[in-house]
Amino acid sequence: MDFKLSEEQNLLIKSTKSFVKNELMQHEGLLEKTDNLPKELYQEIKKKSQELGLYACNMPTEYGGGGLNAFDLTLIEKELGHTSLALAEIAWRPQNILMACTGKLIDEYLKPATTGERKDCIAMTEPEAGSDLRGMKTNAVQSGDDWTINGTKHFISNAHISDFVVLFTSTGKDEKGRNLLSCFLVDLDLPGVEVAKGYDCVSHRGYVNNIIHFNDCKIPAANILGEKDKGFELMNTWLEATRLTVSATSVARAQRAFDIALDWSANRKQFGKVIGKFQGVSFKLADMATEIKLANLILMESAWKIDQGTLTSQDAAMAKLFCTEMVGRVSDEAIQICGGMGLMSDIPLERIWRDARIERIWEGTSEIQRHIISRSLLRPLGA
């Protein structure tokens, strides 16, 4: 197995690293203080990201995207993950699932999302349906040339600045009485759609979540993404890769926390010695470095498997589980090493620690990942 990166890949890493350092990190303080970013700054970052070819580099080249494979995208995600999510998101990409667009949806949604003219968000979660997505109550009913949508979604990231939503609804029941799901592209300025304020969140300042209400909202029949009642299949095809995005940002943040702790250990003196000389500190560093390395390996193997077409649900779940739990442990230990200063906002550790908490919850909780992994182990044995 060859683990060496190509010259192009090293260049990709270098240019993204410098973009993150020069264009994003300088705004972290403002974001933390105000929980917001001025519109002009948002536009400026987006423009620079487009000029660099970073924006939509996941999307196909024929629609104006960068056409990068999953491995190279993961290298980029690991660089963007060093900074605040709200900043990285501006520079980043439309949902992969838009590549499922066909017919007129390509011109109306896929292309403008790729060029940055229109912004997307994705809505699955509801107040009463989180892990159990099949239990969703939002429904779409077909009548003639329209679908009529009713229901409420919550925790929807960035809906307030989006033009349309990739929306999952129930569209019927199977023979066992369970919900069948379908996916739609819905413009957020349509009559019957209300994007409301969401909740204040301890993780990822400036990264807004919203509640979206649908009240007899009518959309054209053609706005269905994929086939009717095949929403679960669509989720499985496109959304597993997003578990790797969360994993990549977790690896990046853990590395940043580790670097701070390492530097602190080498410079902070107590009892006449640098604290890194105490085994109680140095063994922590050894464990943290080992965990980051393991997480990186599992992440990059999974990304490579996407490109080979061999990624399984078990692979994606293991990567998500390990990387997100790892960043929780590493950021906690980094704070321990830095002592009281670790909790002060003068250094970004307390933020990385706060931000790490959400990673074990969204994109499928740790318990759901363990469920996926254990089912894939036991099912072949008939258990």
Ligand SMILES: Cc1cc2nc3c(=O)[nH]c(=O)nc-3n(C[C@H](O)[C@H](O)[C@H](O)COP(=O)(O)OP(=O)(O)OC[C@H]3O[C@@H](n4cnc5c(N)ncnc54)[C@H](O)[C@@H]3O)c2cc1C
């Ligand atoms: C800031 C933020 C932004 C988000 N953005 C989006 C978005 O853009 N779009 C979107 O659709 N969603 C989004 N989400 C939703 C996110 O994916 C869900 O929060 C997540 O899937 C968990 O659902 P829940 O919060 O309803 O928890 P629940 O499903 O209610 O889970 C509560 C607890 O029960 C456990 N549990 C549930 N079922 C089982 C089981 N079978 N076995 C063992 N334990 C179980 C869970 O692991 C968890 O510990 C966002 C969430 C947050 C917090």
